[in-house]
Amino acid sequence: MKQFAELVNILGTSTKTNDKLDALSAYFATANDKDKVWVIAIFSGRRPKRAVNSTQLWTWCNELVGLPDWLFEESYHVVGDLAETIALLLPETSSAAASHPLHYYLETLISIEKESETIRKQFIVSSWQAMTQIERFVFNKLITGGFRIGVSQKTMVNALAKTINLDASVIAHRISGNWDPLTTSFSDLLSEHSLSTDYSKPYPFYLAYALEDELTALGEPHEWQAEWKWDGIRGELIKRNNELFVWSRGEELMTEKFPEYFLLKDILPNGVVLDGEIIPSINGTPLPFALLQTRIGRKNVTKKNLQETPITFFAYDLLEYNGNDIRESMLTERRILLEKIVGETKHPALVLSPVINFNTWDELTNLRMQSRNMGSEGIMLKRKKSTYQVGRKRGDWWKWKIDPLVIDAVMIYAQKGHGRRSNLYTDYTFAVKDGDKLVSFTKAYSGLTDKEFAEVDSFVKRNAIEKFGPVRTVKPELVFEIAFEGIAASNRHKSGVALRFPRINRWRKDKKPDEINTLDDLKQMLEQYGK
Amino acid sequence: MPLIEFSDKGLYCRAGGFYIDPWKPVDKAVITHAHSDHARFGSNNYLCHRYTLPLLQLRLGNNNYQAVEWEEKIFINDVQVSLHPAGHMIGSSQIRIEYKGEVWVASGDYKTEDDGISGKFEPVSCHSFITESTFGLPIYNWKPQHEIFQNIQDWITKTHEEGKAAVLIGYSMGKAQRLMQCVSMICNNIYVHGAIWNVHDTLLKAGIALPDVKPVTNQVQKDAYKNSVIIAPSGADSSPWIKRFTPYNVGVCSGWMQVRGNVRRYNADAGFALSDHADWKGLLEAIKATGAQKVFVTHGFQSAFSRYLNEIGITSAEVKTEYGDELGTEEVVINNE
Numbered sequence: 001m002k003q004f005a006e007l008v009n010i011l012g013t014s015t016k017t018n019d020k021l022d023a024l025s026a027y028f029a030t031a032n033d034k035d036k037v038w039v040i041a042i043f044s045g046r047r048p049k050r051a052v053n054s055t056q057l058w059t060w061c062n063e064l065v066g067l068p069d070w071l072f073e074e075s076y077h078v079v080g081d082l083a084e085t086i087a088l089l090l091p092e093t094s095s096a097a098a099s100h101p102l103h104y105y106l107e108t109l110i111s112i113e114k115e116s117e118t119i120r121k122q123f124i125v126s127s128w129q130a131m132t133q134i135e136r137f138v139f140n141k142l143i144t145g146g147f148r149i150g151v152s153q154k155t156m157v158n159a160l161a162k163t164i165n166l167d168a169s170v171i172a173h174r175i176s177g178n179w180d181p182l183t184t185s186f187s188d189l190l191s192e193h194s195l196s197t198d199y200s201k202p203y204p205f206y207l208a209y210a211l212e213d214e215l216t217a218l219g220e221p222h223e224w225q226a227e228w229k230w231d232g233i234r235g236e237l238i239k240r241n242n243e244l245f246v247w248s249r250g251e252e253l254m255t256e257k258f259p260e261y262f263l264l265k266d267i268l269p270n271g272v273v274l275d276g277e278i279i280p281s282i283n284g285t286p287l288p289f290a291l292l293q294t295r296i297g298r299k300n301v302t303k304k305n306l307q308e309t310p311i312t313f314f315a316y317d318l319l320e321y322n323g324n325d326i327r328e329s330m331l332t333e334r335r336i337l338l339e340k341i342v343g344e345t346k347h348p349a350l351v352l353s354p355v356i357n358f359n360t361w362d363e364l365t366n367l368r369m370q371s372r373n374m375g376s377e378g379i380m381l382k383r384k385k386s387t388y389q390v391g392r393k394r395g396d397w398w399k400w401k402i403d404p405l406v407i408d409a410v411m412i413y414a415q416k417g418h419g420r421r422s423n424l425y426t427d428y429t430f431a432v433k434d435g436d437k438l439v440s441f442t443k444a445y446s447g448l449t450d451k452e453f454a455e456v457d458s459f460v461k462r463n464a465i466e467k468f469g470p471v472r473t474v475k476p477e478l479v480f481e482i483a484f485e486g487i488a489a490s491n492r493h494k495s496g497v498a499l500r501f502p503r504i505n506r507w508r509k510d511k512k513p514d515e516i517n518t519l520d521d522l523k524q525m526l527e528q529y530g531k
Numbered sequence: 532m533p534l535i536e537f538s539d540k541g542l543y544c545r546a547g548g549f550y551i552d553p554w555k556p557v558d559k560a561v562i563t564h565a566h567s568d569h570a571r572f573g574s575n576n577y578l579c580h581r582y583t584l585p586l587l588q589l590r591l592g593n594n595n596y597q598a599v600e601w602e603e604k605i606f607i608n609d610v611q612v613s614l615h616p617a618g619h620m621i622g623s624s625q626i627r628i629e630y631k632g633e634v635w636v637a638s639g640d641y642k643t644e645d646d647g648i649s650g651k652f653e654p655v656s657c658h659s660f661i662t663e664s665t666f667g668l669p670i671y672n673w674k675p676q677h678e679i680f681q682n683i684q685d686w687i688t689k690t691h692e693e694g695k696a697a698v699l700i701g702y703s704m705g706k707a708q709r710l711m712q713c714v715s716m717i718c719n720n721i722y723v724h725g726a727i728w729n730v731h732d733t734l735l736k737a738g739i740a741l742p743d744v745k746p747v748t749n750q751v752q753k754d755a756y757k758n759s760v761i762i763a764p765s766g767a768d769s770s771p772w773i774k775r776f777t778p779y780n781v782g783v784c785s786g787w788m789q790v791r792g793n794v795r796r797y798n799a800d801a802g803f804a805l806s807d808h809a810d811w812k813g814l815l816e817a818i819k820a821t822g823a824q825k826v827f828v829t830h831g832f833q834s835a836f837s838r839y840l841n842e843i844g845i846t847s848a849e850v851k852t853e854y855g856d857e858l859g860t861e862e863v864v865i866n867n868e
Binding site for chain 1: 668669670671672674789790791792793794795796798799800801802832835838839842
């Protein structure tokens, strides 16, 4: 655990990507193979299930420390991270007890999952007692999850590539999909062999950057293919060996969640992989993202769900045909095959994402204005000659989103943030006017600079009116422009609306609280865009 | 009427007619230590420890000062006043006040670990104790100084191996002098920011022994910073001043670095939880050692700390003051060379 804890420490504090890369490749060059497999798993989002929950960790820590609950809570709000709070509160170990290797802890956590609470508690507490503060932090983090320490999967893959002399895109493919760190060895995971035995294995997604320059900088319009950009879940639909698999971009296997796709198993030809959007739609018209959310995470899908929110797959690319990887062929060639497959399938769950016809950039610019009416969030631009690349790359694919919706609102509640914003008021709730009342309608956590956050933090500390646990009611004085991608009706919110991806666009220091938007303005937006 | 009142100008002793660390100008001010949030401009008379005097003269210029030794008893009106080491920085003192058999102690800022240069904190028994609570939560427990020094030294060595200069950030009064002790054990090429140089020069003239350091000036050739350690106050690291050391790594030394989020927010290459304030255990030990029947908790986590004291049977109340915390209150004059 010591070596991994040191790695996490370096990754967590270093401010340069190259230092992180060096630390990771040094780790891969020296750590034992079992630990390496787990590190790949952890940094690609394959954390073991929670063997114990946060409340149990909290309780057991408090039993050891003997502090009142409220003081623990107070400490937690200052630290902003449960794993770290516990690591800081536990007394330093006096004995020089050495901890076990990383894989020991992860494997034991899995093995005790179904054991009694006493056994689980004993394991956790004795593990703590054999660890230094930083090891405890990492151990707790493995249990509670959310290992966000500024290392992307890409950085991890690049570090692996440096150590084992394989191309990064090859590694990204081999470590994708359905494998279990408990039973997979390091050499098996990275061997070619893994591709031929795992039929479910998806290809790494090709991701686009946001368009930065003028359209004319892209060259001639006829070199480009334009498509609507859908707001669903990016996914891959795979049929191999007469089995169907649906992967999300987060590399979660979602086949079972959407029964709509089951029939495709019998209709689709064998040996195909389609890239597209998992999205609810009726007659080819997408439904708002809020409706998709009602389907995600739902274990039992009712008939009503299937009727009101039918999930479809908007296909826009083909990565495998007849069992052959065709990612190196041109987009136009792949598109012809894709249209053929979708055309022959003739099933309402599989929709061909249309190509937008245009002759000039001006024409496309005008078409983009219709995005919201099309139920899309903008336009995708793909070079017709482009191959299907791995990860986020510049040059051949661009996303060109429409401008967000905006509304001016006043901050009414503030709460301390987490991670690098711990002990700083950075999580805010905003309200619009409704007559002389204020109605809260959204929270937003991002969009200000560190300097602005510091300024708002100091305002909150000076202008807090009431305290509800960690939440402060503040004088409604600061006005912000809130940007969001979509709006939907919601009976869970007082305001009656739920926003899609709200964030702070800018601080309107030029506006006073009585100049903000009203609840009627929001309702009008709902009428216009949310139906 | 209590012996010390918490007025809008500061801690006020009516019987003696003086204030302790007032934040507004008064006639008579007793000063615990020379940090800017405790020693402010504009009062008519200042009483402080002998080591604090030159620092006050540096910061506040010429005024009516009276300097005393630790334990020296003096009377202001009929109130007996004496200063006792607080261990926070050079000259830092707790103020003991005795009047008609009643004893109060105002701690100012303090730490219980002996750092070798600030004087060893001395528990003073009293009826009422006024304590700070900058780090009054149980997540703040410091490692012993020698361990943190070791961490800092290892980091310096590693930074030099990478061919970079090591820049350490800490208060110019107190932390900087402590860091000099730490750094001089492994490196004799130490530079300091102008603000620290002024303090350094003042302390040397006052007869306090400190390691050899050089000021950062425009005359110094860039090459000279290679393999050196630079000590600078907070604020300096976000100004153009620091660019001359490129390539360099920045290590921030403050109790706030105990929490990872702060290190990340500060965007430092390293954070060292080296504090001049008492940690959680230190605060509790110090308070118990005074035997005080009533404890007033000032600047820091006063409401949580005071509530905890009450729960463990020590009568306590929180008091609002205008003293700052460990980072952020220092007036740093950038580019003052």
